[in-house]
Amino acid sequence: MVNEGPPAEPWLPPPPLDPELRHHIQNCPCRCDHMGYGNFLDYQIQPCPHELQIRETSFNVPQYYNGVRDYYHPYDYHSSFDSCSCSSETDSVKASFRGPWCVCIVVCVVVATLAAGLGLPLALNQKTQPQTAEERLEIVKKLLKDAPLIDGHNDLPWNIRKFVHNKLKNLNLSAISEEEPWAKSRWSHTDLPRLKAGLLGAQFWSAYVPCKAQHLDAVQVTLEQIDVITRLVEYNTKDFALVKTTQEIRAVHKEGRIASLIGVEGGHALGNSLAVLRTFYNLGARYLTITHSCDTPWATGTNTQVQEGLSEFGKSVIKEMNRLGMIVDLSHTSMNTARAALNVSHAPVIFSHSSAFSLCNSSRNVPDDVLRLIALNGGVVMVNFYSYHVACNETATLQDVIDHINHIRGVAGVDHVGIGAGYDGINMTPSGLEDVSRYPHLLAELLADPAWSEKDITSLAGLNLLRVFEKVEEVRDKWKLADVRPVEDSAPAIHNPCSSLYS
Structure with a gap:
């Protein structure tokens, strides 16, 4: 898709990223999207990121990905995939049970619960597919x-x-x-x-x-x-x-x-x-x-x-x-x-x-x-x-x-x-x-x-x-x-001795 440039309507830059949350994103490659600030890959189909490299982008205009405006991601990133563990000592000490880290855990639990809830009906549906001619x-x-x-x-x-x-x-x-x-x-x-x-x-x-x-x-x-x-x-x-x-x-x-x-x-x-x-x-x-x-x-x-x-x-x-x-x-x-x-x-x-x-x-x-x-x-x-x-x-x-x-x-x-x-x-x-x-x-x-x-x-x-x-x-x-009237065309005359209509 062609990038058509900034939209006509005004755009406001996102608020500055909390230093503690930024540190967490850089050091803890978990499945969460961190309230929209990072790692917005589909957690259900992608493995967990192993390292996350973040670079700041300009706030002067909204960012476009394949021509689609992105309002809230102030960071571009790319990642490779390996382990799913969050083992940063600094992060574990600072986060405790407060701030974005707590929110991240809650979001992850909710997402996992929803995924399990969706998966169960799918599994049940597979089991109930008809197997015999009678079914x-x-x-x-x-x-x-x-x-x-x-x-x-x-x-x-x-x-x-x-x-x-x-x-x-x-x-x-x-x-x-x-x-x-x-x-x-x-x-x-x-x-x-x-x-x-x-x-x-x-x-x-x-x-x-x-x-x-x-x-x-x-x-x-x-x-x-x-x-x-x-x-x-x-x-x-x-x-x-x-x-x-x-x-x-x-x-x-x-x-x-x-x-x-x-x-x-x-x-x-x-x-x-x-x-x-x-x-x-x-x-x-x-x-x-x-x-x-x-x-x-x-x-x-x-x-x-x-x-x-x-x-x-x-x-x-x-x-x-x-x-x-x-x-x-x-x-x-x-x-x-x-x-x-x-x-x-x-x-x-x-x-x-x-x-x-x-x-x-x-x-x-x-x-x-x-x-x-x-x-x-x-x-x-x-x-x-x-x-x-x-x-x-x-x-x-x-x-x-x-x-x-x-x-x-x-x-x-x-x-x-x-x-x-x-x-x-x-x-x-x-x-x-x-x-x-x-x-x-x-x-x-x-x-x-x-x-x-x-x-x-x-x-x-x-x-x-x-x-x-x-x-x-x-x-x-x-x-x-549209008041289309009946067609009144006639077929070419058939000279049939069994018919009195020759024209």
């Missing part, structure tokens, strides 16, 4: 009562469409694991008992529409999936509540219910219409996955050879999502689309169910350069549990998922990683993470690592996603105050 699980349970566990992606609504054609009247969410075809399906990992065992606080349910519906009935299918999510929650209000804001997430979590949110998976669901995007938002959708595996006319997905990312209309989609308060989800997009969206968005973005490309080079996973962009953007990558995206084979383990979490943390930071398992949309899960009941075991295993504090665990579990969502809402509110 760590108990801590996780307590943490998740205060901070919600939020999963970024679950495909149960699509299984409801496949297995029972969205007919919920006879669907018992507490017993589907014992019924066909759920019981034998490798794609089924979710039911009410397991959700409760997994201590889930909030879930983004996917309103997924397959790519083959693009330019056909994608909008209708998406509306039907939003409808089935809404009805599923209404049929199970004892355990679920449909939410649309961060405030509602927190409130429902405090009630002990699962806050249920809607995420639309696949930009082709929009039918190239911003009016449809706004309609989805008004129905409760709070994120849009910009693409699925297929390209749209305005954005490229993961299974593409095209190098472009977002078209001008694609950029308008991102801006309108910012205006609405809808989270931009980049899972399934090409990395060119992801980079373009990160460059356009005024709000943080997410990858709702992706992992680390450096550990498994799936096109669904996020490379390190984009992880760094996510950190700059303030977003979150929510780690997916699909074995082929975690271990690049069928035999993934819980530890493989931890490796992805730790890698993303190492590159982007602990504030930019979350959980987006993708249950019910995957048919191969890691051992130890077989279904939605296993989240606490993952968090407990992380807690065994000294690098993971309890605060870090709650950040990963859900607070990171809540922060992103709150920032998205903040951007929405600021734009509303």
Whole structure:
């Protein structure tokens, strides 16, 4: 730091040093700071000074140490370290039980007592650190009562469409694991008992529409999936509540219910219409996955050879999502689309169910350069549990998922990683993470690592996603105050024989 010279305000020199105290400082290298006159080293971390050389300094101006004014040390000094004894005969005779020497002893005793008092809780804290898996699980349970566990992606609504054609009247969410075809399906990992065992606080349910519906009935299918999510929650209000804001997430979590949110998976669901995007938002959708595996006319997905990312209309989609308060989800997009969206968005973005490309080079996973962009953007990558995206084979383990979490943390930071398992949309899960009941075991295993504090665990579990969502809402509110109007751009016309709208 640059020495900026004397301060503007007046400065008064310290009073002359008492000769007896000065003699004591010179001859007794104890741990005290002698009422501010000498040896102000940190006694808790430094050994005792063996010899102390003192030279007087001018009283005309205050002294500066690294640019910081020192009002009361009229002596500069330096010391070497060895013994801690005060053995000066002269000092012992003169000091007796009076003057600064007595004060020094009292101060030293008080300091030692305080140090012991601080040390005891620290020692006790070390002894009470969880040592067993059961102890760590108990801590996780307590943490998740205060901070919600939020999963970024679950495909149960699509299984409801496949297995029972969205007919919920006879669907018992507490017993589907014992019924066909759920019981034998490798794609089924979710039911009410397991959700409760997994201590889930909030879930983004996917309103997924397959790519083959693009330019056909994608909008209708998406509306039907939003409808089935809404009805599923209404049929199970004892355990679920449909939410649309961060405030509602927190409130429902405090009630002990699962806050249920809607995420639309696949930009082709929009039918190239911003009016449809706004309609989805008004129905409760709070994120849009910009693409699925297929390209749209305005954005490229993961299974593409095209190098472009977002078209001008694609950029308008991102801006309108910012205006609405809808989270931009980049899972399934090409990395060119992801980079373009990160460059356009005024709000943080997410990858709702992706992992680390450096550990498994799936096109669904996020490379390190984009992880760094996510950190700059303030977003979150929510780690997916699909074995082929975690271990690049069928035999993934819980530890493989931890490796992805730790890698993303190492590159982007602990504030930019979350959980987006993708249950019910995957048919191969890691051992130890077989279904939605296993989240606490993952968090407990992380807690065994000294690098993971309890605060870090709650950040990963859900607070990171809540922060992103709150920032998205903040951007929405600021734009509303600024009277930013809806985007009215149109996508280039698609000459589709199944559509009557050619322009």
